[in-house]
Amino acid sequence: MSVFVRFAPSPTGRLHPGNARAALINWLFARKHQGKFMLRMDDTDQERSELEYEVAIQDDLIWLGLNWDVFARQTDRLDRYRQAFEHLVKIGRLYPCYETQEELSLMRKSLSSQGRPPVYDRSALKLSDADRLKLEAQGRKPHWRFKLDDKVVAWDDMIRGPVRFEGAHSSDPVLYRTDGLPIYTLTSVVDDGELKVTHVIRGEDHVTNTAAQVQLFEALGFNPPKFGHFTLFTDATGHGFSKRLGSLSLINLRKEGIEAMALNSLLAKLGTSDAIEPRLSLEELVEDFGIDKFARGSPKFDDQDLLQLNAKIIHLMSFESVQKSLIELGYDQITEAFWHSVRPNLTYIKDVAFWWSVCHGDIKTPLQDRHFIQIAKELLPQTPWDQTTWSAWTNQVKEATGKKGKELFLPLRLALTGQEHGPELKELLPLMDRTKVLERLSA
Secondary structure (H helix, E strand, O other), X not given: OOOEEEEOOXXXXXXXXXXXXXXXXXXXXXXXXXXXXXXXXXXXXXXXXXXXXXXXXXXXXXXXXXXXXXXXXXXXXXXXXXXXXXXXXXXXXXXEEOOOHHHHHHHHHHHHHOOOOOOOOOHHHHOOHHHHHHHHHOOOOOEEEEOOOOOEEEEEEOOOEEEXXXXXXXXXXXXXXXXXXXXXXXXXXXXXXXXXXXXXXXXHHHHHHHHHHHHHHHHOOOOOOEEEEEOOOEOOOOOOOXXXXXXXXXXXXXXXXXXXXXXXXXXXXXXXXXXXXXXXXXXXXXXXXOHHHEOOOOXXXXXXXXXXXXXXXXXXXXXXXXXXXXXHOOOOOOOHHHHXXXXXXXXXXXXXXXXXXXXXXXXXOOOOOHHHHHHHHHXXXXXXXXXXXHHHHHHHHHHHHOOOOHHHHHHHHHXXXXXXXXXXXXXXHHHOOHHHHHHHHHX
């Protein structure tokens, strides 16, 4: 069977790592099986959906490298949901209800206080035509519920294994709101069925939706797709992640300097037994991917892990792959030699600015043994410099002062860079101007 999957965000806000993980898992699954990946905008919430967010979602996916084969928008398909509505009414599976939100809330509280599950009692089915006309005359508008069959709904989940729901223990789900707009439960099934989605891979928070949707697929004459529900991740402390998502939107991670492949490398492995390692391409992640690798435990998303992975990614990046970013940062004079010299000391690409300043700008250096530094200054070789210059120079300083090891190298590093640690000076020194070095040795 050919594979056709979808990522279906609501354009009501920016994407965060949880959304990105869902998109990435579906994309990797499609590419692993030579299938297709659809981006579908679930935008029927007209009060909160905005074109700005739709554009931003597409920008974020492009940044991640998750190109889509098919695009759909639910507001373009409202007539299809209305046809499904009419069919369900005709076969007696959709019925109007007139309870207000307050009345439903009181009903649930009453059932809970009696120790009973808060399942809708289908009292609307007892209304006569006259009762309904009277309620509508009072200004009440109906919402519409899907009548579940009293039967077991079961499926073999690709991640969770066998899943079973008793129909009698579930409330009839609302499919149409009082404002005449369809609910996710209906629109998702109509789209997945008509567009022939073969696998629905999403978070475990949708498991209960699936039980009702399986019956809805069947009522509309569709074969249900295969389902896979992955566990949602928590923060580093094991607590819920949702409250922290604002600061961790993908746009903020991008502005901070996180590389797309750092985020992809982390999200692709969270929840699996695979080691989290830096990957420079999505093709490498496709090769490693297996939906059966996802476990039932809740993985932890730690932004410090992401930061460390970002550094590892940068340490592997070629000059060609970062040249465009360097130019955008205003460093079009950076050479390949400079990049290879400083990249082991970068966490973000933008950190290159610091080491450029070390080589070519004005920096403060701590006070050193003036006598030692004066000797080093006098022994500083003439240019041109290469990777042998540092060794030749320090050997001469060692013979002249008797210093060795840390007592030899650290004062010189501090005098030249102002830092105790950094790039190897055999590589950095040839990139520096001799006049600048003499200035620092004279400071």
